[in-house]
Amino acid sequence: MSIQAGDRIPAETLYKMGPEGPEGISTTELFADKRVVLFALPGAFTPTCSKSHLPGFVVHADELWGKGVDLIICLSVNDAFVMNAWGEGQNVEDRVLMLADGSAALTCALGLDQDLSARGMGVRSQRYAMVVDDGIVSSLHVEQAGAFEVSKAEAILATL
Numbered sequence: 001m002s003i004q005a006g007d008r009i010p011a012e013t014l015y016k017m018g019p020e021g022p023e024g025i026s027t028t029e030l031f032a033d034k035r036v037v038l039f040a041l042p043g044a045f046t047p048t049c050s051k052s053h054l055p056g057f058v059v060h061a062d063e064l065w066g067k068g069v070d071l072i073i074c075l076s077v078n079d080a081f082v083m084n085a086w087g088e089g090q091n092v093e094d095r096v097l098m099l100a101d102g103s104a105a106l107t108c109a110l111g112l113d114q115d116l117s118a119r120g121m122g123v124r125s126q127r128y129a130m131v132v133d134d135g136i137v138s139s140l141h142v143e144q145a146g147a148f149e150v151s152k153a154e155a156i157l158a159t160l
Helices: 027-031 047-059 061-066 080-089 105-110 153-159
Strands: 013-018 021-026 035-041 071-076 097-100 113-115 123-125 128-133 136-142
Touching: 013 027, 013 080, 021 027, 021 080, 035 047, 035 153, 047 061, 047 071, 047 153, 061 153, 071 080, 071 123, 080 097, 105 113, 105 123, 128 153, 136 153
Parallel strands: 035 071, 071 097
Antiparallel strands: 013 021, 013 097, 035 128, 113 123, 128 136
């Protein structure tokens, strides 16, 4: 069963690129005392993720911040090196925090994993976006397989 509105984000460690290499950050620390928009996608550099999902949040970051969002996170089951390179290639700068869930620990704990082994990708995240207030999910928007509607930046803006 997947996480629902009203549930607390599980305690796991995610990774971001730091000056010396990958740095762990706990979800407990990451979500504490903040309103966060977390969006997740099947993979860095994949077509919909690169052409639409991530760029939408970069373009609409100012509007999200204007609605009281403190932090925008992009999460994928990739490593921190890949997420960093993808963020640089997408000119994310400081608009979106690119986080890696390399072993899918958080993704599986959320119940939002999918097995894409038949496509050579292994266990990955479903495409979704959520709003998290001080560690509690206030809204969750999970896409149906192959869809890209409810988790895009514009849809999340409309819910805030």
